[in-house]
Amino acid sequence: MAYLDINHVVRKFGGLVAVDDITVGLEQGEIFGLIGPNGSGKTTLFNAINHYYPANSGEIIFKGIPITRKSTHEICRLGIGRTFQVVKPLRRMTVLENVMAGAFLRINDASKARDKALEVLDFCELMHRRDVPAKDLPIADKKRMEIARSLAGDPELILLDETAAGLNLVEIEAAMAIVKKIRDSGITCFVVEHVMKFIMGISDRMMCINFGREIARGTPREIASHPEVIKAYLGEEYAKGK
Amino acid sequence: MAEIKTMAKKSWFLPAILGIVFVAIPPFLGGYIQHLLILMMMWITMATAWNLLGGYCGQVSFGHTVFFGLGAYGGGLLLLHWGISPWWGMIAGPLLAAIIGIPIGLITFRLRGPYFALSMLALGETFRIVFTNWVSVLGGASGVVSSRTFGINKLPYYYIALTIAASSVYVVYRLMHSKYGYYFVSIREDQDAAEALGIPTTKYKMYALIPSAVFTGLAGAVWMNYIAYIDPEVVFSLTGISIMMILAVMVGGAGTLWGPILGGVIFVLLNEGIRATVGPISYLIFMVIACLLIMFLPDGIIGDWAKIKRVFRREKPVYVGGE
Numbered sequence: 001m002a003y004l005d006i007n008h009v010v011r012k013f014g015g016l017v018a019v020d021d022i023t024v025g026l027e028q029g030e031i032f033g034l035i036g037p038n039g040s041g042k043t044t045l046f047n048a049i050n051h052y053y054p055a056n057s058g059e060i061i062f063k064g065i066p067i068t069r070k071s072t073h074e075i076c077r078l079g080i081g082r083t084f085q086v087v088k089p090l091r092r093m094t095v096l097e098n099v100m101a102g103a104f105l106r107i108n109d110a111s112k113a114r115d116k117a118l119e120v121l122d123f124c125e126l127m128h129r130r131d132v133p134a135k136d137l138p139i140a141d142k143k144r145m146e147i148a149r150s151l152a153g154d155p156e157l158i159l160l161d162e163t164a165a166g167l168n169l170v171e172i173e174a175a176m177a178i179v180k181k182i183r184d185s186g187i188t189c190f191v192v193e194h195v196m197k198f199i200m201g202i203s204d205r206m207m208c209i210n211f212g213r214e215i216a217r218g219t220p221r222e223i224a225s226h227p228e229v230i231k232a233y234l235g236e237e238y239a240k241g242k
Numbered sequence: 243m244a245e246i247k248t249m250a251k252k253s254w255f256l257p258a259i260l261g262i263v264f265v266a267i268p269p270f271l272g273g274y275i276q277h278l279l280i281l282m283m284m285w286i287t288m289a290t291a292w293n294l295l296g297g298y299c300g301q302v303s304f305g306h307t308v309f310f311g312l313g314a315y316g317g318g319l320l321l322l323h324w325g326i327s328p329w330w331g332m333i334a335g336p337l338l339a340a341i342i343g344i345p346i347g348l349i350t351f352r353l354r355g356p357y358f359a360l361s362m363l364a365l366g367e368t369f370r371i372v373f374t375n376w377v378s379v380l381g382g383a384s385g386v387v388s389s390r391t392f393g394i395n396k397l398p399y400y401y402i403a404l405t406i407a408a409s410s411v412y413v414v415y416r417l418m419h420s421k422y423g424y425y426f427v428s429i430r431e432d433q434d435a436a437e438a439l440g441i442p443t444t445k446y447k448m449y450a451l452i453p454s455a456v457f458t459g460l461a462g463a464v465w466m467n468y469i470a471y472i473d474p475e476v477v478f479s480l481t482g483i484s485i486m487m488i489l490a491v492m493v494g495g496a497g498t499l500w501g502p503i504l505g506g507v508i509f510v511l512l513n514e515g516i517r518a519t520v521g522p523i524s525y526l527i528f529m530v531i532a533c534l535l536i537m538f539l540p541d542g543i544i545g546d547w548a549k550i551k552r553v554f555r556r557e558k559p560v561y562v563g564g565e
Contacts, residue, residue, distance in 0.1 A: 071442075
């Protein structure tokens, strides 16, 4: 049994099958990349894992515990943190207060939570922004703050949803370094991403989905040259031309 | 939140000075001023209680009059049926408020959208109508008549109201500097993000609702003992209590510690001042003033303090870049 087991998960929105029978297992300590064209169901799969849009059928098991029917906050307490594709900063709170809100998951005392938050801000290189209201941050720092906020709750698995979207090249390099640092600290990373430079550069293993179904799985190199992946991204004729 | 903390740090002596003034001065004041002070303490308590749930936790209630009315009737019903001293209402009233508040919260806090706000609005009106018409059990439209324990002496009532106002502010202050406060504000700012941070949002909304209901109920119990008469049309009034509590908080500054205190004081001064000079159109004038304040100071006097200072120093506004 894998660390995070996703078994035949299906999620429908009316007649649309957004996630169609996905089965995948994540191993502890790896960076697992998930790619796919727009609307292929990547974020929906994340939402099924943390029960934001619960799976219609199938089962999700984390460390041997079935979490399919647990609520979002219980899943977080079990050790699965996440960030959002469309960032959700706690707008009128400062960066430090945002991260403290995350730290209170396992720490009850305010001054200890503050220490923990400062430690995580340091880890994510956000210390210089600590007293800025979250709404005034540029997008790159908002994304980084979401990572910090999630890390403050000491997750064992973190779901990173399009951490590099909207970032420039320098910011992408920095974000890659942080994800690697997170993995090196022992946290398993499940990464959804469109920016190929980012996801190809950090993933240990990858999966590509389209229309809610798995079309390829393997190392970044295998995925990059897989005809189904090329077809999904560039169209039929490019796949044949290769 | 950040501004509150720095303000609190800079002005730690302000509560101490206010405390001494409010304890030592009132015995030397006239009866009418004492009356105004009692009303102020009551409104500070109510605005602070509403602010905990509405201002900090973002759960806007259009029916806090339910808790105020139940606070008043807690003692009233004991007196009416068993002839027990209405002072027991200081326990029974808040208890009743919490007992009614809990199921409403448990049902509506699970839903997203305006369900809690609207349920409270409906509940307030329901209670007003039921209490006005159910004569045998609730006393009906003629209400409950009590008598003042301390005769014409207002000071005991004042000190009770002061104690309750001070403890409501203290409780809110302590809550807001703990895990609870951070969780309340997180829920207000983004409920999805809060859930994803592991915050059981329904539970923490209840943690904000219960003290809010209890302190509003306490204010109702003090009022019942002080006025010595409950009129269901007054204690379950939508415009007189529910809406005025919201306005007092908005004028002072929602989501700030000092906002509801200032708002409560301003409300009583305006309301009494205007009523004394122009009579029954006082509500209209108060509403116009509230509208103007909300137009120009949407975050209230405390929330927009920086803006007010700029106007007086004739500085140009600074625009902070947002998204």
